[in-house]
Amino acid sequence: SSRLVPHDRLAEEEALRARAASGEGISQFETERIDRNGKTLPVALTLSPLVDSRGQVIGASTILQDISDRKRAELALRTALQDISAQAQELQRRTAELEVANKDLESFSYSISHDLRAPLRAIDGFIAILQEDYAEHLDAEGQRLFGIVSANARKMGRLIDDILALSRAGRLELAPTPVDMDALVAEVWDSLAEQRGERPIAFHRTPLPRVWGDHRALRQVWQNLLGNAIKFTRDRQPARIEVSAERQDDLIWFSVKDNG
Numbered sequence: 001s002s003r004l005v006p007h008d009r010l011a012e013e014e015a016l017r018a019r020a021a022s023g024e025g026i027s028q029f030e031t032e033r034i035d036r037n038g039k040t041l042p043v044a045l046t047l048s049p050l051v052d053s054r055g056q057v058i059g060a061s062t063i064l065q066d067i068s069d070r071k072r073a074e075l076a077l078r079t080a081l082q083d084i085s086a087q088a089q090e091l092q093r094r095t096a097e098l099e100v101a102n103k104d105l106e107s108f109s110y111s112i113s114h115d116l117r118a119p120l121r122a123i124d125g126f127i128a129i130l131q132e133d134y135a136e137h138l139d140a141e142g143q144r145l146f147g148i149v150s151a152n153a154r155k156m157g158r159l160i161d162d163i164l165a166l167s168r169a170g171r172l173e174l175a176p177t178p179v180d181m182d183a184l185v186a187e188v189w190d191s192l193a194e195q196r197g198e199r200p201i202a203f204h205r206t207p208l209p210r211v212w213g214d215h216r217a218l219r220q221v222w223q224n225l226l227g228n229a230i231k232f233t234r235d236r237q238p239a240r241i242e243v244s245a246e247r248q249d250d251l252i253w254f255s256v257k258d259n260g
Contacts, residue, residue, distance in 0.1 A: 232260030
């Protein structure tokens with residue numbers, strides 16, 4: 001410490017006299033010193049004024065402690081706290097935006113579902129009328145085609161219900177039930193017939209174990225995975241898509257592989 005000189009000697013001498021005059025005696029405060037290389041260092045100063053019989057300050061007893069590490073740690077802590085505060089504010093802002101987006105999505109889903117249900121009911125109703133009034137004029141193929149249209153109209157109705165349920169997924173609990181994954185994958189694959197078109201696809205499914213889960217949500221997962229496999233193999237002749245399952249420890253891993 002003998003190599004350190006006050007950053008502002010006059011200010012420190014004035015502080016020393018003020019402390020002596022007030023009778024504070026030993027005091028501690030933080031100040032700065034300049035080392036022999038001209039570098040300013042933060043220090044903790046323990047100061048005890050020395051006075052003569054007339055109460056005049058004739059010197060001081062001082063103990064200096066370099067607190068550079070502590071100051072760096074305090075700066076790092078303040079910076080971290082500022083970063084955390086900024087992140088918290090950003091998180092709060094994004095949460096508010098997400099809540100608005102969720103409300104908009106729910107409103108949109110309801111609007112779409114209502115707009116789609118009306119023509120679907122009309123289609124299904126007219127099909128029923130045609131089948132009842134004109135069945136005798138239709139051959140077996142015509143009856144089969146009407147059945148397909150009616151079944152797809154009802155399937156569209158179920159998909160609309162699923163859209164509504166998924167739009168509220170963040171606020172709804174899952175409804176787990178036993179799920180036959182073989183039957184579910186087969187159902188989803190059949191529903192993608194129009195997307196597959198006439199191109200050759202080698203589709204292979206190993207026996208899949210039954211599971212306990214939300215049927216609606218799992219159906220959406222399979223539809224997304226298989227739909228992507230069909231889309232990304234459109235330039236393959238033939239396309240190959242494989243669905244399989246594997247047990248690892250207490251988990252069942254389902255996978256969709258393709259050559260796209």
